[in-house]
Amino acid sequence: MGSNGNQHTITALVQDKPGVLARVASLFRRRGFNIVSLAVGNSERAGLSRMTFVVNGDQGTVDQVTSQMGKLIDVVGISDLSDQETVARELALIKVESSASNRNEIVQLVHLFRASIVDVGSQSLVIEVTGEEDKINALANLLKPFGIKEMMRTGRVAMVRGQAEGRVSDGVGAGRRPEASIQGRVDYEGV
């Protein structure tokens, strides 16, 4: 599922141009949107990259995120996956302390999680694990007693299941039909 409580998954197709990440990041910072994770990479279309964001907030906030992002000229399309069936994955590399005495125990855990060991040192192992955040959190928790020296996570990438492409609306304005879930009135102290 795309949403987890107040978390929303948003994907954006963006022009592969210098500064596009700065534009998006600047928008999030300026409007006070809270990014949980952000993953960027090439898309299936030459010259275009795909970004996956996980953001915290109610539906009104997410509508602001998508409509503000849709205004960026370099954003080709944007899609809120929250109410769609999606496949979501994250990849993590975890370097865990390990000696000959406990290596087997760790290897067993790694197999249980269908993760793999990608580097073996005399004092440590590097584990590669792919899955939804919960799975990675669970493995990390189990590895904690051995001593996690370093962990790196890519952040979520997500895709709509089945034939449908993500419902990517046009960039600026067109297509978006603000109707159901426009945010209410948030008051703040007078300026």
Next chain:
Amino acid sequence: MKLTGAEIVCESLLKEGVEVVFGLPGGAVLPLYGALSRYPQLRHILVRHEQAAAMAADGYARSTGKVGVCVATSGPGATNLVTGIATAQMDSIPIVAITGQVPRPAIGRDAFQECDVTGITLPITKHNYLVMDVADLAATIKEAFHIARTGRPGPVLVDIPKDVLQGERAEFVWPEAVNLPWYNPPTDAAPDQVAKAAKLINQAERPVVLAGHGVLISHAYEELRQLAEKAQIPVITTLLGISSFPTDHYLNVGMPGMHGMAYASLAIDRADVVIALGMRFDDRVTGRLRDFAPNAKVVHVDIDPSELGKNVKPHAPVLGDVKCVLRQLLPLVHRKVRVEWLRSVDTLRSEHPSLNIRETEALLPQFVLRQLSQITEGKAIIVTGVGQHQMWAAQHYGFKDPNTLITSGGLGAMGFEVPAALGAQVGCPDRTVWSIAGDGGFQMTMCDLATAVENNIPVKFAIINNGTLGMVRQWQDIFYNKDYCATVYSANPDFVKLADAFGIPGIRVTDKSQVASAIQQAMATPGPVVVDFVVKQDENVYPMIPAGESVREMMEEPSPAELRHER
């Protein structure tokens, strides 16, 4: 024939129909000036500070509807544009800013006068470019103009390294169309959205229109007038919406909000449907959001999808260009006679007059604006700065023609009035243009009086001189225990002598009896004139709804008894 980057910029500007460019040269942009001198069709107006270039381009754009163009060099030249660019962004003004940049090999090395201007202007432009290849220059400039003027307009910055402007050459190929397939600003709205809006309007008993800048930008004043008259809907105009509806029209209820007319704010408070056209529910309009239009269903028409629901949740959001939407809406809206509602609005008007100017010997700033309105018959282009004089101009000037108030609404940039008036006058040479300044704002940009003189731009510069940062002083008066810290200007220059130093006439007015003749004298004098109206210092702007409060906390003009101590 291959052209240099600088020549390509000039050719591109000509293709875009640019006639005038406001700028100030410097090292990195010098190659462009080398080419400009060979393009006499492109009139260059040399300013004294780059902020004036951006704001003059803004004033030109507002007064003509065309894209305004400004040019500055790298580093400090570019950063001096920033306040002007931010002004244009907040008020949706189409300008293209062209900046020189250090040569490509020097970028990122903290070179002399290097500055990351695309980074700096990221959040205050609609879009910006750093052009790293001379072959991309023409298409980029075409795209910049297209983005600036279409959809919700805004500023676009094009940063060009010096060695892209000179050195390499490229064929000048002007693309027939821009290549932005996913950039499709809305025009007509979806029919179901329009139908829903029409239904709400037809069911309304106490509707009001809240007309914003979008009505002027989309040239929808005729459609707005038709809607208002057909369905007998009172029209309230935001600060930037002023002059989108004739001031003297019987359905015009004036400006709402912090310093709006009390009856306008009260009409919104009583309304059962608010029809918001091309406006963004700014806090100066709404006050405390949860108490804004508490009885109303909201129809919100805007071209920018992010405005629909940003501050106020509309019951009927309509995504589209205001003019297109009004044309869709008009046939669906029923003809109505609303005797009772219009009568109750009139009652609000008579019970809360808001615009009365009291009898006193003192020279009141409101009196000056009212006289100016009468003498110019409401037909001048009024360009204001920000603060008390701006609010008095909005309240007391009777704008007759569409698009004749030019003011920094969203950003609230003091000092806007002098350069923006220059731009407006250059764009509309046959009109009377008055720059209305406070003495505070005037001193921020008065160096560009020299630009007016040099180019014989006949703006009339009024200074509503109360020797203080009046609006700030007013807040200190009301909210900060009359602690007038840092708001009194005890050593202002002699503005008449200053005018003389610039080589133009200056007139000082210290008494009510001199006001009309000074205005007439200024208008009869060819070329720029400065008129220094020395007004009562402690006059406050009323009505006032304190920031973050509602119409229920509105302060109206104090009674004569409360003002007994008046000198």
